Amino acid sequence: MIMYEKYIGRHRDDYVTLEDLYKNFKVTCPDDFNFAYDVLDKLAEEKPDQLAMLWVSNNGEEKRITFAEMKRWSDKTANYFKSLGIKKGDLVLLVLKRSYLFWYAMMALHKIGAVAVQATNLLTAKDYIYRCQAAGIKMAVITADGDCTRHFDEAAPECKTVQMKAVTKHKDAGEGWLDFEAGIEAASDKWERPTGEEATKVTDMLIMAFSSGTTGYPKMVSHDHAYPLGHIMTGIFWHRVEPGGLHFTISDTGWLKSLWGKMYGQWLGESAVFTYDFDTFNGADILQKLEKYQITTFCAPPTMYRFMLREDVKSYNLLALKHCCTAGEALNPEVFNQWRQATGLRIFEGFGQSETTVCCSILYPWVQPRPGSMGMPTPGYQMVVADEDGKEVDPGVTGEICIKAPDYATKTKGLFMGYYRDEVNTQRSWHDGLYHTGDLAYRDELGFLWYIGRNDDIIKSSGYRIGPFEVESALAEHPAVLESAVTGVPDPIRGFNVKATIVLNKGYEPSEDMIKELQDHVKKVTAPYKYPRVIEFVTELPKTISGKIRRVEIREKDSRSE
Template sequence: MSTEMRPEQGIAGKFVRSALDENGVLSKIEFTNSENFNFAYDVMDALAERKPDQTALIYVSKDRTIEKKFTFQDIKDYSNRAANYFKSLGIRKGDKVMLVLKRHYQYWFTMMALHKIGAIAIPATNILKATDYQYRIEAAGVSAVVCTSDDGITASIDTFADDKLTKIVVNHPVEGWNFFDEGIMECSTEFPRPTGEDAVGGKDDILFVMFTSGTTEHPKMVAHNHLYPLGHYITAKYWHCNKPGEVHLTVSDTGWGKALWGKLYGQWLCEACVFVFDFDTFSADTIFKLIEKYNISTFCAPPTLYRILIRMDMSKYNLSSLRYCTTAGEALNPEVFDVFKEKTGFTIYEGFGQTETTLTIGNLENTTPRPGSMGKASPMYDVRIMKADGTFAAPGETGEIVINIADGAPDGLFMEYYRDPQRTAEVMHDGFYHTGDTAYQDEDGYFWFVGRVDDIIKVAGYRVGPFEIENEIMRIPYVLECAVTSVPDSTRGQAIKATIVLTEGTVGDENLKKELKRYFKENIASYKRPRVIEFVDEMPKTISGKVRRVEIKEKDWK
């Protein structure tokens, strides 16, 4: 195996050194010159100097009537204007600024501007309620909001906002709010990099705080430092396979962590172009047409969307520009992997990580994915499988995914749960970060997802992970989505339940339940068979699109 470290090409070469093994697979990586690293200055402004006319961002409005293209020079100029504008409104280093910007292009200007000032970005999704925004603003100590004019969100925030909150709106003016689009155009395109006490960057300054999806009553606040973007170089270069000048599309709202994986840091470190479609409702037909029109080369979407795509006739679209497809957010069912490859010829390269990490486990470039496996550990992380007694699992044994932090946290791992030392201590202790996700590792080093620690079902003395059962159920053609959880059982203690969303036109009646139970008997071991079946129109999901098994379970156990 090669251990010769070499600088990466392009702008990343100043900060990233790597080594490949004999098969061309990334085997080692390290970050250099990162003591005061600030992505906005050291990457984006540097790209504006090197490649001022190269397209950095393509934006298409939800009705596809507005198209905007921004070069690296444009990003520098607009972010400088925004930084000056924010400073004129009193925003300073260390201030917390909540962003509710959907997929509006102003998000990218705003993020870079806040990085330059040293203010802390706090992205939030537009589908929250007024009480959710209030909780986030109060919990994080937010002093300013940059908000879309869509969806009545400004009115929601006005119901509780006081005079101390600086309110900024984009796209259309709103009474009582500062209008970003006009305000920045009155400001200079020059914004010198702060020095001395105002300088910002490196591992000690918070870059952003991201709220988790909220599978518990109060979502956690995940704080990352300025080295986090470097951690996503692996995400973009060796997992998404982004290349300079090519166009990348990740289907994600800017209010959750996946946007930082696929719509910002790694892509621009790779000097690729980020494609943004500002939709409200997902349409696979529209996505495919945009891939055709804009020659999109690399594509990433959550498994939920791939489940929709495989039910379509994809042969009528010209996908010749597309060369690489990835997925993350939740585990990918082997059935979806197989059908998508059969229909398109594309392998889906799965990856695993959390809001707290960058890409932790994945099927990197030049590897051979195994359907249903998350892949192998990223060389940036020392990943282990730990049993409940604190010992490490043997191949094939299920345990919790943990990351070694005995010698310090790797770049890309979060700093802390903001303002919550108790929660931080619960997951970072004894030299490891505990992810709360369970898996097993095979003899060849591939990881296989089992479920969240709290998802494990105990039936008649057996410990059962929901994902393997869901994989089998997903093989049934008329099943669109499914979730496996436990229900109370007087004999076994717990029984297994399958909650199922059917494809359009399929009738979920007692006859279909009998048919499913016959299928379970023929294909699933007796102790793992669902005893209860419920058909639903849609699954309860987090704001990031993950199925909330916990909500289904709580309803049944109550």
């Protein structure tokens, strides 16, 4: 029996039809479920020598970690944390890039019942101040790479709740830093599952993550111990991981996407995870890794597929690769078609947020991708496309993507607990039995959802509601366009004009002729009223530290220049 079968009662392939999957898929979650004990430690007991992770450094160093070794090092890390006074309920900040130490720390905190708080190494002092003050961080574990420790030290005087700070590569740090690696090494590898008041319950907070902050300060998204089981749908049914396979999701550990593709669902499916600790994304480099390490399942944002497609993909031996997925932003049909032509593989899109696991996707083999569609609601999530009053709209009508969730007790496994220390935002997004995602889409007659954009990003022009993704997808089909961001600019007649801020591919130059060519192209590809009446060429687009385009920043810049 594969690990995930213990929690859904069946093998993935035992579901005969999509209707069978929707009707009978159910996750059983024990009241004391704890992923570190009930999945990792069980795998270490049952399959101690099976590979859990293949880690590759930026300079090619390799580290193969079995499930038994992962358990041992997480036990040692738990003992080290405990020796420092970390206990159940404490919040610990982890800024570890793609180091294997992140997995040791995560499993250790799960075992203690402490709350892991992920963060990216791109944070500056003001970012650390906000996060530590807002969450009440007790301890920070920081990578010595780059300027991370310097930025944290600048923030430290205002981070009153932080009692300890530990660092990797201790010799590179300044005063007051604990040596994280030496502390783990010296700790005992004997650890017992806590009982009594120190034991965890499935309703306890497991992790807390900061949202991307595309429109304001990041919100603090909290998840309970049932969250990993929500990723059965992510890893088993969407990523299609296999026992003994090697799954590669491109994500930094500073973001929840790393938990989507580098831990929970993959280990529940008894697949190893491939972790490449690179500093800068390079399409050719990633293709080389897919070939060299015979990656079997793969997930990356559409932008990274676009960069890989600028290489000669057909020249790489990718025969081991069986299944490809994407998430993080909407997938342009052009990227889908080019990747399929180059590899013979379809890209299976998925949709979710920091607040969810994958809640809409293309589920092979029951459903095949429809280029441009985000897929169908995944079993376990009851999704509706609703109007402003929360009433479901008819097929073809644009509305907000909402998830039925009467209250915390009846919510889907994988849906968040709420925004930590923020009842106002929790009530604003989760009310009347629905969690409101803030994303707009329409449903077609077959039940497929088609993404329109964030509610705040919709452009109202001459009575039309225009989603940025529709125009950006059209622009992506032109060879001159590397990436684009579509926003609205005020117009006294139309209300707003559609504006495209564009980064051109190498070999193309901004000009009036190029503007006309791109405008004509959009008119041919999509409804003519959507074409960008205003085009601005830039060398780069404003993005969050997670890489998502900040259209709000473009809008603010345009409003200041009026």
